[in-house]
Amino acid sequence: xxxxxxxxxxxxxxxxxxxxxxxxxxxxxxxxxxxxxxxxxxxxxxxxxxxxxxxxxxxxxxxxxxxxxxxxxxxxx
Numbered sequence: 001x002x003x004x005x006x007x008x009x010x011x012x013x014x015x016x017x018x019x020x021x022x023x024x025x026x027x028x029x030x031x032x033x034x035x036x037x038x039x040x041x042x043x044x045x046x047x048x049x050x051x052x053x054x055x056x057x058x059x060x061x062x063x064x065x066x067x068x069x070x071x072x073x074x075x076x077x
Contacts, residue, residue, distance in 0.1 A: 016052050016055065016056060017048075017052060019055065020048055020051050020052045020055050021048065023051065023055060024051070028071060029054075029058070029071060030051050030054065030055060033047075033050065033051050033054050034047050034048070034051050037050055037051075
């Protein structure tokens with residue numbers, strides 16, 4: 001890692017962004033969030049950032065509780 005980037009969150013943000021770009025294709029929870037926001041007229045990037053946050057929240061909960069992905073736990077009504 002470059003010495004100027006010690007402690008930087010840029011690598012994490014980059015990975016999260018890349019994962020979120022493809023998530024609506026394969027993850028029904030993220031797809032639903034993305035489509036709902038798009039239907040409300042949100043711009044593509046705004047919807048993707050919201051999906052990034054949702055993705056991060058789900059990942060954090062999975063780490064905290066030491067669980068694997070369970071779609072029914074994260075599904076939105």
